[in-house]
Amino acid sequence: MFWIVLCLAVLAVLVGARALWLQFSAGLSSTGLSDRFSWGVYIQGFLTLGSLAGGVLFLAGLSGLLLGKALLAPVAGAVALGCLAGGGMMIASDLGKPFRSMLLALGKNTDSTMTWDFYTFALCGLLALAAVIYALCNALPGAVWSVLALIISGAFLLMHVLLLLARQKSPVNQPFLALELFLRALWGSSALLTLIALYAGINFGLSSLLFALSLCVTLTHLVSQFAKQRPENAPAFFWVNKAVMADIAIALALLIGLYAGVPFLTGLAAVAVLLALAWEKMCLVRAFQTESVLPAPYSQWQPAAPYKPSSLELQVCLGGLGLAVLVGMIALRLI
Amino acid sequence: MFCRQVKGTPAGLAYSRVLKYETGHYPNARLHALPTLCMHCAVAPCLRACPTGATRREEDGTVQIDAATCIGCRACMQACPYEARQFLWALKNHWPDEAVTPFEEHSRKKFDLGTVSKCDFCQTRRAAGREPACVEACPTEARTFGDLDDPTSEVARLAARDDASQLQADLGTDPSIWYRFLPRG
Numbered sequence: 354m355f356w357i358v359l360c361l362a363v364l365a366v367l368v369g370a371r372a373l374w375l376q377f378s379a380g381l382s383s384t385g386l387s388d389r390f391s392w393g394v395y396i397q398g399f400l401t402l403g404s405l406a407g408g409v410l411f412l413a414g415l416s417g418l419l420l421g422k423a424l425l426a427p428v429a430g431a432v433a434l435g436c437l438a439g440g441g442m443m444i445a446s447d448l449g450k451p452f453r454s455m456l457l458a459l460g461k462n463t464d465s466t467m468t469w470d471f472y473t474f475a476l477c478g479l480l481a482l483a484a485v486i487y488a489l490c491n492a493l494p495g496a497v498w499s500v501l502a503l504i505i506s507g508a509f510l511l512m513h514v515l516l517l518l519a520r521q522k523s524p525v526n527q528p529f530l531a532l533e534l535f536l537r538a539l540w541g542s543s544a545l546l547t548l549i550a551l552y553a554g555i556n557f558g559l560s561s562l563l564f565a566l567s568l569c570v571t572l573t574h575l576v577s578q579f580a581k582q583r584p585e586n587a588p589a590f591f592w593v594n595k596a597v598m599a600d601i602a603i604a605l606a607l608l609i610g611l612y613a614g615v616p617f618l619t620g621l622a623a624v625a626v627l628l629a630l631a632w633e634k635m636c637l638v639r640a641f642q643t644e645s646v647l648p649a650p651y652s653q654w655q656p657a658a659p660y661k662p663s664s665l666e667l668q669v670c671l672g673g674l675g676l677a678v679l680v681g682m683i684a685l686r687l688i
Numbered sequence: 689m690f691c692r693q694v695k696g697t698p699a700g701l702a703y704s705r706v707l708k709y710e711t712g713h714y715p716n717a718r719l720h721a722l723p724t725l726c727m728h729c730a731v732a733p734c735l736r737a738c739p740t741g742a743t744r745r746e747e748d749g750t751v752q753i754d755a756a757t758c759i760g761c762r763a764c765m766q767a768c769p770y771e772a773r774q775f776l777w778a779l780k781n782h783w784p785d786e787a788v789t790p791f792e793e794h795s796r797k798k799f800d801l802g803t804v805s806k807c808d809f810c811q812t813r814r815a816a817g818r819e820p821a822c823v824e825a826c827p828t829e830a831r832t833f834g835d836l837d838d839p840t841s842e843v844a845r846l847a848a849r850d851d852a853s854q855l856q857a858d859l860g861t862d863p864s865i866w867y868r869f870l871p872r873g
Contacts, residue, residue: 382778449760449802460740467739
């Protein structure tokens with residue numbers, strides 16, 4: 354199984370690398386992006402993988418502080434390293450001048466969310482690498498690592514929220530956005546760790562946490578939908594939308610899987626959680642840009658910005674995902 | 689057109705877009721034109737958003753882009769509430785079926801593919817003591833250019849009138865472009 358997944362990941366990386374080379378040659382005009390919709394699947398992928406990386410490091414830091422030993426740190430480090438590698442590939446693919454990306458570190462514009470996103474991204478990478486090196490030396494990182502993991506990964510996740518709020522009159526104005534994004538990052542990362550535990554036959558004791566997070570996410574989402582301004586002539590239960598229904602279904606599947614002892618159901622629910630995380634990022638990025646930022650009546654004849662990712666973009670995303678799996682699996686194998 | 693001629697912008701890139709919109713209802717509907725360009729805001733969101741410092745404020749108060757340090761992340765485009773910035777996705781010909789003209793060939797050198805571009809208030813023309821191209825070319829003299837900080841200037845006098853207002857003034861960006869007779873409310 355390990356080798357099959359590894360081969361598939363290598364294949365995906367090769368496809369992605371070829372697509373990236375073609376994109377570098379043709380420029381970003383080979384994507385489906387436009388001036389009105391300038392952040393697409395690369396940013397969605399970066400936000401998804403970044404959330405997973407930040408989430409696993411946060412959980413490892415939290416467990417390290419609560420249990421006194423960062424038992425989750427080696428696995429979290431390996432998973433985070435993979436997610437950051439994949440996310441890094443996606444964000445680099447999104448840049449018009451990727452070879453100038455080191456200017457992010459030299460720009461020193463501390464007012465920019467993007468600058469802090471880069472710093473926290475790099476620090477998360479160092480923390481993940483440190484956890485893997487500790488594991489290679491048959492040791493566990495101490496309390497300092499746990500505290501740093503909590504602070505830095507928390508800041509990394511926060512930057513993603515600020516990135517979405519950076520737009521003036523941002524359409525992404527749902528209540529409890531930060532709390533929801535943060536909980537969803539933890540939800541997704543605990544699902545990923547649960548899947549790894551199921552595959553490796555290790556018990557991290559994360560199934561209960563996954564269920565608890567599932568309830569929290571569903572509740573926050575429900576309250577946030579309810580607190581949104583209700584559109585005129587909307588049906589009475591308009592706020593119970595498909596996403597909330599899906600959250601409830603996942604929570605129920607987890608509950609049954611947990612108490613009836615059906616690992617397959619837990620695994621299925623964990624996959625659904627990961628898909629829900631990616632779906633959420635896609636919805637956010639679309640809601641962020643579809644409408645014109647110019648007010649009425651000036652924007653009355655400006656149609657909603659169309660966006661359909663090109664096949665090249667999707668191939669690069671596949672490569673990014675493959676790189677995340679490849680690096681993560683190699684790191685997990687090493688430790 | 690004169691802006692395009694002076695700046696040599698490739699096809700698809702327009703520093704001064706003219707938006708059309710309608711007010712009122714039949715039979716009293718009216719069609720308006722709203723020229724939009726970079727507002728050179730006093731509190732510019734793009735300055736905060738740019739991670740590399742490629743977007744900077746000049747001594748004359750205008751907001752400029754240094755293409756050599758722009759990484760093409762498009763964070764400034766996301767932050768701009770006036771959709772004034774454009775990304776150089778490709779350097780397109782104005783006549784796609786024909787060969788590149790010598791003028792286009794010459795102008796292309798000024799544009800760096802994969803970076804963000806916008807109106808610079810005709811920096812080089814102003815340095816030579818001339819007005820921006822759009823102001824000079826407007827046949828009805830609908831555009832006025834000057835120093836808003838000088839209360840005796842024509843532009844400051846016009847901006848002080850009751851019928852003058854800024855676009856999306858409620859955002860607190862304090863744009864340097866003032867319009868007369870914008871619809872209220």
